[in-house]
Each structure stands twice: as structure tokens, then as C-alpha cells.
Amino acid sequence: MYYEMLSQMKKMLSQLDTWLDAAAAHAKAKSFEPDVFLGLRLSPDQFAFARQVQAACDTAKVAAARLSGKEAPSHPDTEKTLDDLHARVRSVVAYLDGFTARDFEGAGARVVTQPRWEGKVMSGADYFVEHAVPNFFFHLTHAYAILRHGGVNVGKRDYLGALSLRAP
Numbered sequence: 001m002y003y004e005m006l007s008q009m010k011k012m013l014s015q016l017d018t019w020l021d022a023a024a025a026h027a028k029a030k031s032f033e034p035d036v037f038l039g040l041r042l043s044p045d046q047f048a049f050a051r052q053v054q055a056a057c058d059t060a061k062v063a064a065a066r067l068s069g070k071e072a073p074s075h076p077d078t079e080k081t082l083d084d085l086h087a088r089v090r091s092v093v094a095y096l097d098g099f100t101a102r103d104f105e106g107a108g109a110r111v112v113t114q115p116r117w118e119g120k121v122m123s124g125a126d127y128f129v130e131h132a133v134p135n136f137f138f139h140l141t142h143a144y145a146i147l148r149h150g151g152v153n154v155g156k157r158d159y160l161g162a163l164s165l166r167a168p
Helices: 002-029 034-039 049-068 082-097 124-149 156-160
Strands: none
Touching: 002 034, 002 049, 002 082, 002 124, 002 156, 034 049, 034 082, 049 082, 049 124
């Protein structure tokens, strides 16, 4: 389950990478600076686009690290351009490419914690299902919605990407 879901997160990050291309193309077609997207947000009390992308990337890489016992790469949240965001997304996709299903054996029984949980812990299974997966899709979907709201021509097929369709 862990490897398969992290593979889906990797696929969705690759979709996000294509949305960044669509955002740049939209800005060029409308004659404005594409990096303006980084500061856009849906609501004043929500993260801006750049932070949504960073949070989606961080959630996927940290989940893989916590569940496998491996070290996650560090990203200092200094992206200032769409190209910087491309690099971040691609770095996380490359990190996730390095995992196999075997890396997640026993992941459900791992103990997971983080500082804001104030000394409390979760099992790896609960952490993944209750926190990592919903958090990833929350930030990914907000990034998508910000681009849509900013006029970028992306739709459901751009969100979903290629499906594993086959003849019966």
C-alpha cells in the first residue's frame, strides 16, 4: 500500500510539473511575468502558490522517509521562480524514484512523530492514512486551484494524468 500510494504521489508531482509549464505558457500568452504565480493565493489566510507546491513536495518526501527509515533531502523553501519550483518538484520525484516496495516493509508498525504533535506519536499506518495522504492532496489541489483561478488552462485530465486503462 505504501509504495503504491507513494508512486501515485510521484505521478501527481509529475503532473504538477506540467502545470508549471502551463502557467508559464499562460503568462507568456497574456504578456505578464510568470513568477507572479508564486505569490497567488485563494484566500488571505492560506499559503501562496509557492508554499502549496513546497508543502506537497515535502509531504511526499517526508512520508517516504519516515516510513522507510531513510533520510529525506533538504529543501530550504527559497524558490523565487517557476523554474525554481520545477527543480524542487523534479528533485522530489527523483528521490521517490529511488524507492522499492521492499523499502516499506514494516512501515505500518513504525512509530512516527513530529515536533508540532507535542510529544505524541502515531503508527506508520495511521500517519500515512490520516495525515500524509490527505495533507499531500490538500496542498496539491490548492496549487491546482490557484492556477485555475489565475486563468491557467488546466482541467481534470491535466490533474489526473495518464490512467492505467487496458482492454478487459
